[in-house]
Amino acid sequence: xxxxxxxxxxxxxxxxxxxxxxxxxxxxxxxxxxxxxxxxxxxxxxxxxxxxxxxxxxxxxxxxxxxxxxxxxxxxxxxxxxxxxxxxxxxxxxxxxxxxxxxxxxxxxxxxxxxxxxxxxxxxxxxxxxxxxxxxxxxxxxxxxxxxxxxxxxxxxxxxxxxxxxxxxxxxxxxxxxxxxxxxxxxxxxxxxxxxxxxxxxxxxxxxxxxxxxxxxxxxxxxxxxxxxxxxxxxxxxxxxxxxxxxxxxxxxxxxxxxxxxxxxxxxxxxxxxxxxxxxxxxxxxxxxxxxxxxxxxxxxxxxxxxxxxxxxxx
Amino acid sequence: xxxxxxxxxxxxxxxxxxxxxxxxxxxxxxxxxxxxxxxxxxxxxxxxxxxxxxxxxxxxxxxxxxxxxxxxxxxxxxxxxxxxxxxxxxxxxxxx
Amino acid sequence: xxxxxxxxxxxxxxxxxxxxxxxxxxxxxxxxxxxxxxxxxxxxxxxxxxxxxxxxxxxxxxxxxxxxxxxxxxxxxxxxxxxxxxxxxxxxxxxxxxxxxxxxxxxxxxxxxxxxxxxxxxxxxxxxxxxxxxxxxxxxxxxxxxxxxxxxxxxxxxxxxxxx
Numbered sequence: 001x002x003x004x005x006x007x008x009x010x011x012x013x014x015x016x017x018x019x020x021x022x023x024x025x026x027x028x029x030x031x032x033x034x035x036x037x038x039x040x041x042x043x044x045x046x047x048x049x050x051x052x053x054x055x056x057x058x059x060x061x062x063x064x065x066x067x068x069x070x071x072x073x074x075x076x077x078x079x080x081x082x083x084x085x086x087x088x089x090x091x092x093x094x095x096x097x098x099x100x101x102x103x104x105x106x107x108x109x110x111x112x113x114x115x116x117x118x119x120x121x122x123x124x125x126x127x128x129x130x131x132x133x134x135x136x137x138x139x140x141x142x143x144x145x146x147x148x149x150x151x152x153x154x155x156x157x158x159x160x161x162x163x164x165x166x167x168x169x170x171x172x173x174x175x176x177x178x179x180x181x182x183x184x185x186x187x188x189x190x191x192x193x194x195x196x197x198x199x200x201x202x203x204x205x206x207x208x209x210x211x212x213x214x215x216x217x218x219x220x221x222x223x224x225x226x227x228x229x230x231x232x233x234x235x236x237x238x239x240x241x242x243x244x245x246x247x248x249x250x251x252x253x254x255x256x257x258x259x260x261x262x263x264x265x266x267x268x269x270x271x272x273x274x275x276x277x278x279x280x281x282x283x284x285x286x287x288x289x290x291x292x293x294x295x296x297x298x299x300x301x302x303x304x305x306x307x308x309x310x311x312x313x314x315x
Numbered sequence: 316x317x318x319x320x321x322x323x324x325x326x327x328x329x330x331x332x333x334x335x336x337x338x339x340x341x342x343x344x345x346x347x348x349x350x351x352x353x354x355x356x357x358x359x360x361x362x363x364x365x366x367x368x369x370x371x372x373x374x375x376x377x378x379x380x381x382x383x384x385x386x387x388x389x390x391x392x393x394x395x396x397x398x399x400x401x402x403x404x405x406x407x408x409x410x411x
Numbered sequence: 412x413x414x415x416x417x418x419x420x421x422x423x424x425x426x427x428x429x430x431x432x433x434x435x436x437x438x439x440x441x442x443x444x445x446x447x448x449x450x451x452x453x454x455x456x457x458x459x460x461x462x463x464x465x466x467x468x469x470x471x472x473x474x475x476x477x478x479x480x481x482x483x484x485x486x487x488x489x490x491x492x493x494x495x496x497x498x499x500x501x502x503x504x505x506x507x508x509x510x511x512x513x514x515x516x517x518x519x520x521x522x523x524x525x526x527x528x529x530x531x532x533x534x535x536x537x538x539x540x541x542x543x544x545x546x547x548x549x550x551x552x553x554x555x556x557x558x559x560x561x562x563x564x565x566x567x568x569x570x571x572x573x574x575x
Contacts, residue, residue: 002414071440105535109467116475120447123482127440139486142479149475166464166536318456320518321423325430325449327514332434334506337499340484344433344446347477351453355426358460360522367538370462371547374539377468378554382561384477388484389565395488402499 009101013087021233022052024271031272032279062222067129070219074128079220079227081121085114086234093241094168095260096251107168108160111242112153115197118231119145126216137215140205140286145197147293152193154301155186158308159246168245175249182311186304187247189297191270194243196293198235201278205286236274240267318359325352337402339394343387350380419459425452439485439498443478450474464536 026041026049033040041048066075092107094100104110119142126138160166162182163174196203207215217228244250244266251259284292325348332345354376361369429452432445450473457466543551 074440104463105533106463106467109464109471113467113471113475116471119475119479120482123479124440124444127482127486135486139483142483146476146479317420317423318460319521321426322456323514323517323521324427326517327510328430328434330513331506331510332500334509335500335502337501338488340439340481340488341442341498341500344442344481347446348430348433348449351449352426352430355453355456355460356521358457358462358465362460366461366532366534367542368547370465370534371539371542372550373457373462373465374468374543375547375550375554377465377472378558381472381477382557385480386561386564386568388480389568392484392487393568393571 009091010087013090016090017083017087017230017234017237020237021230022056024233024236025055025229026052027272028275031275035276035279059226060223064222064224065219067131067219069130071128071130074124075219076224078121078125078128079224079231081124082118083121083227083231083234085117085121086231086238089115089238090234090241092168093238094172094245094250095241095263097255097259098169098173100168103167103169106166108156108166108171108246111238112149112156115235115238116145116149118235122216125220129216129219131219134216134218137207137218141199141207141216144199144203144205144289144293147290148193148196148203148297151189151293151297151301152197154298154305155189155193156246158186158301158304159183161305161308161312164312172245172250172252175252177249180248182308183247183304185300186308187243189301189304190239190243190247191273193293193297194235194239195274195277196289198232198239200232200236200274202281202283203289204278204283205289236271237267240270240274243267243270318355322352322356322359325349326356339391339402340388343384343391346387347380347384350376350383354380415459418455422452422455422459425449425455428452435500437497437499442498443482443485446481447474447478450478461532462534464534464539 029051030040030047041051044050044054066072089111091102092100092104092111094103100107102110122141122145123138126134126141129135159179160171162179163171165171165174199207205215207217217225220228241250241263244263248266250263250266253259253262329345329348329352332348333342336342336345354373357373357376358369361372425448429445429447429449433442433449436442436445450469454466454469454474457463457469
């Protein structure tokens with residue numbers, strides 16, 4: 001029985017991410033066009049919303065090229081190792097009062113730990129390409145993702161300290177509105193570190209097209225490239241939904257379906273902010289990236305943790 | 316039962332890797348096998364009323380093993396950058 | 412055969428297959444893949460033995476951290492140009508005999524949980540925290556000191572290596 005549920009859930013997660021990626025790409029085109037004062041998709045359907053209907057078949061039917069010098073096994077299956085952990089991490093996000101698809105006793109840690117498997121997928125795909133630019137991009141991505149995991153985990157930990165549980169449903173039961181001002185700094189750290197985790201601008205050094213062509217997915221085309229893109233949008237959706245629940249209470253504001261709508265609304269606002277950041281700020285340099293993580297973001301996360309501990313003890 | 320046998324097998328394979336590998340990273344991977352197998356066996360032995368104690372000891376084992384691996388890898392990379400050596404026979408002397 | 416038995420069996424199979432690959436693989440890529448399978452198998456064993464906290468920590472620390480570092484070290488040390496570096500070994504019967512003997516002794520001596528009993532209860536993270544911050548506080552603090560020492564040791568090793 002649990003296998004059937006797992007299968008159903010996995011299918012649901014993939015459909016959710018695929019649909020989210022399609023809507024996300026359309027929304028990103030519109031947001032970036034608005035920010036940079038240019039035209040987004042206009043021609044197909046209302047506000048260009050059918051443009052993706054043309055783009056998806058193009059990606060699906062494009063030839064799936066494997067470079068002659070590449071390690072075939074790694075090159076073919078590494079994109080799945082990037083995507084699958086991110087789809088898995090959706091399982092522990094609480095959507096409903098007292099319920100999450102996988103309400104594990106260590107759920108919050110699960111959300112932080114499982115996507116880190118995708119670092120390995122990125123490194124393998126980069127190394128499997130046997131291509132200098134791809135390998136450089138992969139090493140950059142791995143260094144960045146391993147580093148930014150630290151402030152991200154510390155920021156989430158401050159909410160866990162206030163709630164006194166690692167179980168998503170218990171944590172949300174304990175959630176109170178006054179946590180928002182207390183953990184606002186933590187949300188800032190979580191937001192920035194999450195952008196770095198999904199390798200998006202201004203932290204997109206691993207795929208910096210002006211120096212590395214496209215980084216670790218330089219050699220990919222067609223459906224495998226689309227899997228990388230789906231992993232990126234999936235990470236964005238998962239981070240936004242999780243952040244909306246932990247830092248802004250998500251569904252706790254209203255009962256039932258209305259609460260779910262509020263949750264998705266907050267997450268959509270966070271996703272829009274992620275896109276806004278990408279199209280506004282220029283890309284960082286590699287040394288700036290690491291210095292920023294270890295001398296600014298991590299100390300800020302520690303300050304937030306101390307603040308949360310003081311508040312939790314004072315109550 | 317099945318877990319114990321699997322762990323014994325993994326431990327023995329780790330010992331074998333340490334004995335026959337020439338590349339130092341291979342030896343370190345063998346040590347990782349032994350530590351992982353020992354951690355699982357610790358939890359098998361500690362299930363039941365000592366479960367919480369076994370879990371916390373497993374957590375500390377995890378920390379110690381991770382520290383060991385990180386120091387080991389730093390040594391390997393530094394030795395390679397200094398002398399371009401990464402095989403065990405090439406390290407005749409420890410000093411210098 | 413219940414779902415729990417199946418989970419235990421697949422975790423054990425993953426552990427054994429990963430360990431065999433790690434000990435015997437010839438190419439560095441296969442070695443890292445096998446080590447990853449082994450570490451994932453260990454995490455599944457932790458989960459099957461009722462410790463989700465330990466399983467999540469295993470994935471976080473080993474697969475997300477240590478394995479990435481191993482891959483980095485292999486990329487630095489690897490000798491082949493473009494090709495996946497070889498990891499050589501000198502197989503000999505003596506070593507195989509030692510390993511086999513150890514396996515037999517370990518499989519006989521180590522305590523076992525009788526098969527077929529109900530899956531163990533989940534250990535809650537709170538119970539682990541009670542042990543770590545209660546009777547196990549000394550070990551907990553020592554682990555922290557050890558991590559600090561390891562951090563400093565890595566800094567010293569890497570810095571002194573760069574001077575020459």
